[in-house]
Amino acid sequence: MPEQRALHEPFHQPARQREADRLGMIVFLASEAMLFGGLFAAAMALRLLHPVEYVAASGHLKLWLGTANTAILLTSSLMAAVAVEAARSGSPRLAGWSLGSAIILALLFLGIKGYEYLGEYREGLVPGLANAHFGTRTQQLFMNFYFVSTGLHGVHVMVGIGLLGVSALSRAAREDRAAVLIGNAALYWHLVDIIWLFLYPTLYLPGVS
Amino acid sequence: MSDAALDIDRPDEEVEDISYLRAGHSLGSWFLTTDHKRIAILYLVSITFFFLIGGVAAALIRLDLLTPAGDLMTNEGYNRAFSLHGIIMVWFFLIPSIPNTIGNFIIPLMIGARDLAFPRLNLLSWYIYIVAGFITLAVVLGGGVDTGWTFYTPLSTMYANGMVVATVVAVFISGFSTILTGINFIVTIHKLRAPGMTWSRLPLFIWSHYAVSIIFVLATPVLAITLILVAAERLFGIGVFDPALGGDPLLFQHLFWFYSHPAVYIMVLPAMGVISELITSAAHKRIFGYWFVAIASIAIAVIGFLVWGHHMFVSGQSIYASAFFSFLSIAVAVPSAIKVYNWTATLYKGDIMIDAPLLFAMGFIGLFVAGGLTGLMLAMLAIDVHVHDTYFVVAHFHYIMVGGTVTAFFGALHYWWPKITGRLYNETLARIAAVVILVGFNLTFFPQFMLGYEGMPRRYHVYPPEFQLLQVFSSAGAALLAVGYAMPTFYLLWSLRRGPRAPANPWGATGLEWTTSSPPPKHNFTQQPVVVRGPYYYPLEHPASRANA
Amino acid sequence: MIRLVLVSAALMLLLAVTVVAAHLPLGPAKPWIAYGIAFAKATLILWFFMEMRSEGATARLAMVAAGVWLLMMLTLTAADYLTRSWIGG
Numbered sequence: 001m002p003e004q005r006a007l008h009e010p011f012h013q014p015a016r017q018r019e020a021d022r023l024g025m026i027v028f029l030a031s032e033a034m035l036f037g038g039l040f041a042a043a044m045a046l047r048l049l050h051p052v053e054y055v056a057a058s059g060h061l062k063l064w065l066g067t068a069n070t071a072i073l074l075t076s077s078l079m080a081a082v083a084v085e086a087a088r089s090g091s092p093r094l095a096g097w098s099l100g101s102a103i104i105l106a107l108l109f110l111g112i113k114g115y116e117y118l119g120e121y122r123e124g125l126v127p128g129l130a131n132a133h134f135g136t137r138t139q140q141l142f143m144n145f146y147f148v149s150t151g152l153h154g155v156h157v158m159v160g161i162g163l164l165g166v167s168a169l170s171r172a173a174r175e176d177r178a179a180v181l182i183g184n185a186a187l188y189w190h191l192v193d194i195i196w197l198f199l200y201p202t203l204y205l206p207g208v209s
Numbered sequence: 210m211s212d213a214a215l216d217i218d219r220p221d222e223e224v225e226d227i228s229y230l231r232a233g234h235s236l237g238s239w240f241l242t243t244d245h246k247r248i249a250i251l252y253l254v255s256i257t258f259f260f261l262i263g264g265v266a267a268a269l270i271r272l273d274l275l276t277p278a279g280d281l282m283t284n285e286g287y288n289r290a291f292s293l294h295g296i297i298m299v300w301f302f303l304i305p306s307i308p309n310t311i312g313n314f315i316i317p318l319m320i321g322a323r324d325l326a327f328p329r330l331n332l333l334s335w336y337i338y339i340v341a342g343f344i345t346l347a348v349v350l351g352g353g354v355d356t357g358w359t360f361y362t363p364l365s366t367m368y369a370n371g372m373v374v375a376t377v378v379a380v381f382i383s384g385f386s387t388i389l390t391g392i393n394f395i396v397t398i399h400k401l402r403a404p405g406m407t408w409s410r411l412p413l414f415i416w417s418h419y420a421v422s423i424i425f426v427l428a429t430p431v432l433a434i435t436l437i438l439v440a441a442e443r444l445f446g447i448g449v450f451d452p453a454l455g456g457d458p459l460l461f462q463h464l465f466w467f468y469s470h471p472a473v474y475i476m477v478l479p480a481m482g483v484i485s486e487l488i489t490s491a492a493h494k495r496i497f498g499y500w501f502v503a504i505a506s507i508a509i510a511v512i513g514f515l516v517w518g519h520h521m522f523v524s525g526q527s528i529y530a531s532a533f534f535s536f537l538s539i540a541v542a543v544p545s546a547i548k549v550y551n552w553t554a555t556l557y558k559g560d561i562m563i564d565a566p567l568l569f570a571m572g573f574i575g576l577f578v579a580g581g582l583t584g585l586m587l588a589m590l591a592i593d594v595h596v597h598d599t600y601f602v603v604a605h606f607h608y609i610m611v612g613g614t615v616t617a618f619f620g621a622l623h624y625w626w627p628k629i630t631g632r633l634y635n636e637t638l639a640r641i642a643a644v645v646i647l648v649g650f651n652l653t654f655f656p657q658f659m660l661g662y663e664g665m666p667r668r669y670h671v672y673p674p675e676f677q678l679l680q681v682f683s684s685a686g687a688a689l690l691a692v693g694y695a696m697p698t699f700y701l702l703w704s705l706r707r708g709p710r711a712p713a714n715p716w717g718a719t720g721l722e723w724t725t726s727s728p729p730p731k732h733n734f735t736q737q738p739v740v741v742r743g744p745y746y747y748p749l750e751h752p753a754s755r756a757n758a
Numbered sequence: 759m760i761r762l763v764l765v766s767a768a769l770m771l772l773l774a775v776t777v778v779a780a781h782l783p784l785g786p787a788k789p790w791i792a793y794g795i796a797f798a799k800a801t802l803i804l805w806f807f808m809e810m811r812s813e814g815a816t817a818r819l820a821m822v823a824a825g826v827w828l829l830m831m832l833t834l835t836a837a838d839y840l841t842r843s844w845i846g847g
Binding site: 019022023026027029030033034036037038040044045047048049057061069070071074075077078080082084085101128186190192193194198200201205206208209 | 759763765769770773788795796803804806807808809811816817820821823824827832835836839
Binding site for chain 2: 824
């Protein structure tokens, strides 16, 4: 991304251009939040309609896997934030390493998610498959919702890995003292983290007794 | 690191005087352009095409309704015709109509910027729109869809036998185009205003586009997730909207209308911005109550999100929620009414120039008032129960969307045509077209209020014979309306070749867009404009201010 | 850098608190506590990691707007589901 530091149309001043790039990302994140907002509204409706069965269905998820993944994403977010500060203070090497560890943690998150899906497949909790069997119809509905919401979140994790990867591989981005690209990739990554922070009490915590 | 060296204004000599229309003639110079003005032209051509397709569907519907037996189409064919009409008109014409053509062209000019903040994103959003459009055309050729534009569950998820998933994907994709446009407008208005262009000096067209961008960004993603759930429901039966699994079909309506009610304001807010410009220009007067009109736009954008439940009064929604939604729906009429009063007060004692743009603007105000007042009726729980899903509702929203938005779109096209193309059109023909559209529109849709009030339900093509007279009136009006909409196509295109060249400011209007040449140079202004006073400054407020017309 | 690590420690602490709280017999308060802690974590991330503390008013407004709009959607949708059974069952 060699044009990161270059001034391009229609801007007159680099500072203003940087502010605009960042504001554009933040407004986009507001939009992303609303995308998942629809899912949270659906979860709320299902829980209000079936309070007891919803909680029971949630109990079949593995709390410790969800909790481990929360901790992993939080740490990954920290690494992204460190990368931004490192780039700003003129340490491109540290920025690169931090981005790299953020990516590794993100891959670990996906790996655990996959392991979790595998376990749910073995327990017959994946709707539509031959071995699927559910205690209640609400449990089937809950598992459907679980796969849609974690799946959509997973897609966002992959996009985030792509963005972090592009900024880690670009020397210009790492050496950019304004950290425009790294900053925007990190902003996106933090939002993916925040969405997970709300999926966690929506999916995993209700079933704990 | 070398910011300090770059931290000076660009030297002015690199700005060319050549008009944006002459800067490059190759196909690549159009299809790979990042110039907001050329992208606006690309949008203008594409939405006109979709307006034509949606119009053909409307013509089929009106032809079929001429006879009570519905002789022209099968039941299935009729369902597909009105679904196609709704889907294409809402997502491929009305929503992008004013923002992506006029807004795209005029916003940077009005605030004294060289382009939108993200020019490549702007081009990308056109390509996304075109991809979505092609999928929709494929759906049309592949047999269409019969769900109506609302995709209500369980009809769309369990019973409909058209190409529901493909249509949903098309609308989903077009949503990204909308979101990107919204982000672009918000950042542009925040970060690219010319020196001196403070928020209190922004033209009202900008305020209303800022408000609509808020809706673009915050409502469209909710539609996206809803459509994902509909597609997943239809493909995998996930059950979120399916009572058999404990889901709730009403949840679909909540999520859909959380987007689609604000979507009505997506259509009408830019139109309101246009009217503020047209009225002040024609009256040669400052707008009456600038801040009221500006804040009313923002208020509509916010309150518009709190009223969606009025679409669900007879759906089985809790009546307590319904009562609350009814109250909020009545509240949203307040900012709309403020605008109408202020436009009227602006005309009072104005030095009025009755040209085509003003005729369109006056038409807008009348039709918008009729549509708005019937909207108040529909917001009342007791009345809505009787007229819900009748032609009364159909007439009401056509008064807003067609009478309001399309009329304002034509008004805007006429008003800024000299700026966009550098040519003047035939004023007499334009005035005739404005009147034909106004008469044709009322003849089409006023009978539908009567039909609905007498109990004719929407979306049926077989009806009792006593409704035929009104249906025939409506179809006759539609024919007249089609003539009215076709007329501008001819005289506007003719003006491109034969029209006299337009001066920079043919209306004697204020606003930065009129200070640059017609058509504007590639980078909009030969010198960075500096703003020293508020908008709509007509110092004499008498005919002399028209001197350079 | 130190600040970021401290914030991260606070986030981990909140995660531990929410897991413990989930195991306590708190009855109907449970979801409120769980979402309250999620909100606290999100606020920390927004304020420090996403640097809202040094952003201008516009960026803050964009984030607050997303929150307010989500609240509008959830509240009014809940208004329907919570009151549907009040009459007529």
